[in-house]
Amino acid sequence: MKLASRLDHIEPFYVMECAKAASELAHSPACDPAHGGQPMIFLNIGEPDFTAPPAVRRLATLAIDQGRSQYTDATGLPQLRRRISLWYRERFGLEIAAERIVVTAGASAALQLACLTLIERGDEVLLPDPSYPCNRHFVAAADGTAVLLPTGAAERFQLSADAVAAAWGDKTRGVLLASPSNPTGTSIDPAEMGRIVDVVRARGGFTLVDEIYLGLSFDDRYGQSALVHGQGHGDDVISINSFSKYFNMTGWRLGWMVLPLELVPAVEKLAQNLFICPSTLAQHAALACFEADSIAEYERRRAEFRKRRDLLVPALERLGLPVPVLPDGAFYAWADCSRFADPAAGGSWDFVFELMRRAHVAITPGRDFGRHDTARFVRFSFASSIEQLHEAVRRLGDVLPGMARS
Numbered sequence: 396m397k398l399a400s401r402l403d404h405i406e407p408f409y410v411m412e413c414a415k416a417a418s419e420l421a422h423s424p425a426c427d428p429a430h431g432g433q434p435m436i437f438l439n440i441g442e443p444d445f446t447a448p449p450a451v452r453r454l455a456t457l458a459i460d461q462g463r464s465q466y467t468d469a470t471g472l473p474q475l476r477r478r479i480s481l482w483y484r485e486r487f488g489l490e491i492a493a494e495r496i497v498v499t500a501g502a503s504a505a506l507q508l509a510c511l512t513l514i515e516r517g518d519e520v521l522l523p524d525p526s527y528p529c530n531r532h533f534v535a536a537a538d539g540t541a542v543l544l545p546t547g548a549a550e551r552f553q554l555s556a557d558a559v560a561a562a563w564g565d566k567t568r569g570v571l572l573a574s575p576s577n578p579t580g581t582s583i584d585p586a587e588m589g590r591i592v593d594v595v596r597a598r599g600g601f602t603l604v605d606e607i608y609l610g611l612s613f614d615d616r617y618g619q620s621a622l623v624h625g626q627g628h629g630d631d632v633i634s635i636n637s638f639s640k641y642f643n644m645t646g647w648r649l650g651w652m653v654l655p656l657e658l659v660p661a662v663e664k665l666a667q668n669l670f671i672c673p674s675t676l677a678q679h680a681a682l683a684c685f686e687a688d689s690i691a692e693y694e695r696r697r698a699e700f701r702k703r704r705d706l707l708v709p710a711l712e713r714l715g716l717p718v719p720v721l722p723d724g725a726f727y728a729w730a731d732c733s734r735f736a737d738p739a740a741g742g743s744w745d746f747v748f749e750l751m752r753r754a755h756v757a758i759t760p761g762r763d764f765g766r767h768d769t770a771r772f773v774r775f776s777f778a779s780s781i782e783q784l785h786e787a788v789r790r791l792g793d794v795l796p797g798m799a800r801s
Contacts, residue, residue: 471498580722610641
């Protein structure tokens with residue numbers, strides 16, 4: 396059976412290959428305490444160890460008990476769209492009309508809908524390298540071409556306005572940014588974001604910003620939505636967001652997007668055909684995310700993630716795994732492992748598997764996240780508990796001296 400040629404541009408998700416190997420080792424005698432082994436510590440997956448707070452779970456149960464499980468509008472429950480609009484006002488001081496908000500089956504569905512709405516065959520979209528791999532694959536799935544622009548610590552591993560202007564060509568349609576970013580946990584400075592939007596706007600392109608970690612910002616300087624740069628200009632910035640990270644609803648598969656008003660009918664038409672609607676039960680439950688008790692709990696958890704960052708990053712530095720830019724959001728640290736692995740050979744890929752075997756600590760190699768210097772880097776997730784992080788650091792301290800390159 397002949398496969399569609401677009402699949403030629405979709406690479407394997409290597410994160411999951413590493414996760415599979417870690418899971419297999421975790422279930423072996425080597426990781427079984429009954430056989431004298433150490434259990435695997437998973438610092439490789441970007442999923443909060445917190446789950447949905449009590450109010451969210453109660454509202455989901457109530458929706459089931461009351462039989463509120465029928466289809467909703469393709470754009471989502473009107474009351475949820477209104478509540479998200481109010482959250483933008485309360486959290487960021489932004490007036491975002493509820494009519495501009497489309498609730499989706501996770502941020503992944505939002506990105507797919509945005510790309511299918513805006514990208515035609517042959518269009519090019521600029522992304523930073525490194526960046527979350529699925530973002531470039533959403534572009535490819537829409538028959539576009541993701542153009543990865545190399546970034547480094549000096550740019551906080553983010554695009555700059557100058558880089559966007561220099562790379563813009565006849566086929567360029569827009570930019571796809573992420574702030575805070577996976578895998579680096581870094582954000583784009585708001586002033587630089589404004590300059591990027593101006594460059595793109597002057598060329599008639601789109602600015603699409605993945606903001607799914609925005610609620611998990613640790614620095615007020617960066618904890619601002621890119622939507623502020625669209626106001627007064629036809630509201631032309633598109634934001635993607637999610638209930639998975641800050642709101643701790645990963646498996647509920649619920650997200651949203653904020654669009655220019657004129658794009659909503661086109662996205663709604665696609666959503667009707669591709670998804671019917673987001674999960675009705677998840678939507679009803681998500682209304683409780685914005686209750687005072689829930690927000691207080693989310694803020695407590697955000698402080699806990701910051702505490703974990705402040706434990707892990709200095710520890711990595713001491714162990715010879717420097718983090719060039721302190722993550723200001725999300726729960727990732729992008730660490731340089733070149734002291735222990737030759738980037739010109741197996742690099743971070745081999746290092747990750749060796750560390751898994753020696754220390755029973757699972758992390759993620761840079762291979763998934765781009766092509767520019769990614770063999771030098773690994774991603775640590777600090778979504779695990781303080782106790783797990785302490786134990787991981789102890790184990791790393793035991794094995795890394797014997798792994799250093801001569």
